[in-house]
Every structure is written in C-alpha cells, then in structure tokens.
Amino acid sequence: TNFQHPFAITNKLVQLNGHLCRQLCSQTLGLIAAHTVVCREHFTPELALRLITPECSLFYARPGESSSFSELPFSDPFWGFYWPGGQALARHLLDNPGRVRGRRVIDVGCGCGAAGIAALMAGAASVIFNDIDQVALEATRLNLSINQLDHADGAIAATGQRVQFVSDDLIGQWPPLCTANEQPQVMLIGDLFYSEEAAARLADWALKAAAGGRPRGSAAAEVLVGDPVLVATIFAERANLRLLARYCLPSEFMYEAGPGTGAVGVYATMPKAADTNGARPELGTID
C-alpha cells in the first residue's frame, strides 16, 4: 500500500534524542520514532541517525504472502537503513569539506538524509533533500533535528544554511528546479545505481548535469556518486565518472551476512576542459 502523507496532527509524547518532548508532531514522525533507534554505529559516527537496527522489531518483519508489506506501517522503508554508497559519500564530504563548502547541494534519493546532512556539516550553503517517498523526507527532518540542525522557514536556525524538501522525481531533468539562482552546484547520488535500468537513467542524467543541460546557459554541476565499487564501475564510463576515493566498509555496515569487508567508491563527473576553476579533485584510496 502507498503511504499517504498524513495531515492529521496529533499531540504526542515523543522520545527524541534521549529527551522526552511533548510537541505537536505529525503521525509519521511518531511512527518513525517508534520503529527506529538513534544510531551512530556506521561509517560516519559524527552523524546520529534514526535507523531500523536489529534492536527494532521491524528489522525482523517478514513480508506477508498477500501483499509485500501489508504488515508494515510503512511501504518500502529504504530511509530506515544507511546504505553503503551513502555512507561513503557522507564520509568523503566530512573528510573533504572543500568540495561542498559554500555551495548549493542537492541530495537525490536522500533516504535518511545522511549525505545532505554531511554536506551541511561540511559547510554547504544550501541543501535540497529530494526523495519520492514523503516518509523519507520526514525521516530526514527528524535526523536534522537530532543533529542540532533544527530548521524553520527553510533555514537552519543556528547557521542560516538553507534547506528544502522536494518529493518530485527529478531524475532526467536538468536543471532540476526552475530558478536559475537555485540550481544546485553539487549533486549527491547515493545507492541509486542498483539495476541496469536505474543506472542507465542516472548515467544519462549525470552527463546532462555535468554538461550544463540545454544551451540555455544553465550552469554545470558536479555529480558525486557513492556506490559499491562493482556496481558503479560498470556505468562509470557511460556516465563519464572517475573514481575519487575507495573505502572499505565492514560487512555489517553493508547489511551483508558473513565476515569481511566490501569496497565502496565515491565517483565524480570529470570536468570539461574549460571548467578548471574550483578545487582540484583529490584522488586516492582510503582504507
């Protein structure tokens, strides 16, 4: 069943980040809080994220036979997990803040919002959180809050950085939003290269974004992709991506059974010959 964004506001006691707060919050936020725990056990412990961990009963939910997720309070809670590509992206941004500092960023398929939140922590001027799942945007709002990035009227109260939440499917369009001043300068794509079909769409979009879209003078953007190495490598050439950094994540951070580690890469679009302004990209392997 598709989760309808509830407009009913209920007065609930919600435990947020260890503090009991009585606040007006939507039904969704309450449900997200009820089914997740605040977790720092991942590749970016600087970020506290509300995730579905083995401590949560939802972790062991089995899809019913009649419909995929009839037993779950949400359909497809991808936002409840911190996928490896997003972890590598966020790690890279926290370690290389120059890549986004002062720039306008868009986090595509943001899920729990980690990559965008890392961009804010690295000093981005603004972040557009984009996910077609409304619940993911709610989870992102919650995660901003627990990382002391509370916002009101589209701006982070403490720093003045701007935030926006968009649920449209933006893949394929460049520029993604109308206003020229608002066009993102950096596009973050974590864990979306999951199938040939999806990867093909994204590869073509990345090329468009890097080229600057229609000859309207819309600016080019740098596209940063985080994905397990084997998957994205296949489309790297088509999307004109180069490997920026390679991380080794323990298998439990990758939601894989068995011991060992997995390789996750952060890729970036290669700049056109003319676009040599800005920071020189750092190349290297990080274990």
Add this chain to the structure above:
Amino acid sequence: YIHIINKADMAASKGLKILVGCKRVIDYAVKVRVKPDRSGVVTEGVKHSMNPFDEIAVEEAVRMKEKKLAGEAVAISVGPPQSQETLRTALAMGIDRAIHVEIPLAQLEKLQPIHVSKLLAKVCESEKPDLVILGKQAIDDDCNQTGQMLAALLDWPQATFASKIEPSQDSKQLRVTREVDGGLETIDVSVPAVVTSDLRLNEPRYATLPNIMKAKKKPLAKMSPDQLGVDLQPRQEVISVEDPPVRKAGAKVESVEDLVGKLREKGLVK
C-alpha cells in the same frame, strides 16, 4: 553495452553459475483441509511459503557464492503470480536475480513435474548454468521427480538427496554426499549437473528487513510457457483427494501372555 562485456568477464573468472528452483507451496505449519468436492485441497486464503527443501537449495547456492565456489546464483519459480513473493524471499537470502515462469490459473492445478522439468530444461538451454539445485521434493505433492526428470531431459548427471556439496579432490568435479537408505553415499559428478537438496544439507538463514529491501531492487524477469515452447497438457487426471482414514485406537495389554492371547484371538498366531 560496456556493462555486458564487463559482466561476462567477471562471470568467467568467478566460479559456477547456479540455477535454483523454488516452489510456492502451502506453508508447512498449516493444517491442510480437503475440499468438500474432493477435487483437491483448500488453497484460497491459506498461508503459502517457499518449499522448505527449496529454501535449503537457495541457502546452499548463497553459501557457495560466499565461499567463492559460485559466481552467480539465479532463482527460478514456475507458478502463479504470487510465486514472485517466493522469488523475493530467495533474492532476500542472497540470490542475484530471479526468473518467474508464470502459469495461468486454469493450468495450475494440473501442472506436473514432467511439465516443470521441461520448462526448467528450456531455461537451462538459454541460461546455461553449471549447476541446478532443486529441493528433493515439494511438501504438497511429495513427488520427488522434477530433479531426476530434469537431469534426464538435459542428459546431465544427477546427485539427489544431497547432504553435502563440495569440490572433488581434483577440483574439476563436485563431490556430493547423498542420504540413502543404507546410510551415506559419496559420489563425484561432473558439471553441469543437477543436485537435489535433502534436509541435512544446511540450515537456511532468516532474511531480515534490509535484505528484503535490497531484494526489491534486484531483477525479476517474467516468462511464459508459450515463450518457452512447452506444452502443459496434463498427462494425469486426479480422480479424488481424500483425508487419510482416521486412526483407530489401539489396545493396551498388561503382560506378554495377554499379548499372545490377543494375537491368537485375532487369528494372527496359531
């Protein structure tokens, strides 16, 4: 496409390609009821799940991948639209991609191992697996035929009732330990081969939500029996399905003499 070239290169260097058969059956814990018209059992509204022996087959394929003996594991199910749920479970356990051969409802009840084995044989022609692992039998019909028939159709060796699968001493074949009436029998089979799984082969893992979420993004291809050119004409007709006779209560005796006496009474001993 660059990606196709890369994938072929990767597959070649990375071990066996395994095809695993999964059947959607009435869940083992359900109390099965015979339909009033005795034409079959009640399936509507009843909980279904993957045949337990097929779960073991899926688990083995995934373990072979983890041990780097296998490179790619593909799951296949022949059945109604709901068989996709069964395939999603296989994907959640670690299978790479799935194939669903959809059978129209009208032909579903009359589907027999002979048809399934023919459909699988056709898929093997295009998929070219090195190893096919099937559950030894389905818990709904207990036929124990599909694996054997498939091997015969493909003219491949078969190793049925497997309790262990490992590389042979020279690593060129598979060494399979089989559960037979007299105990255990170990044979070496060359690949490609058909293996059927028995109970003690392994204990299947429980797929958790992150795995189920990941599985939603894995490819699931659909095929029809027509596309595969297989005729589903039934070869058998089910006359009736009945409950087993109610067990009559036994009698308890106090001593051996009593027992002999009772047996004499019934004319069973002189």
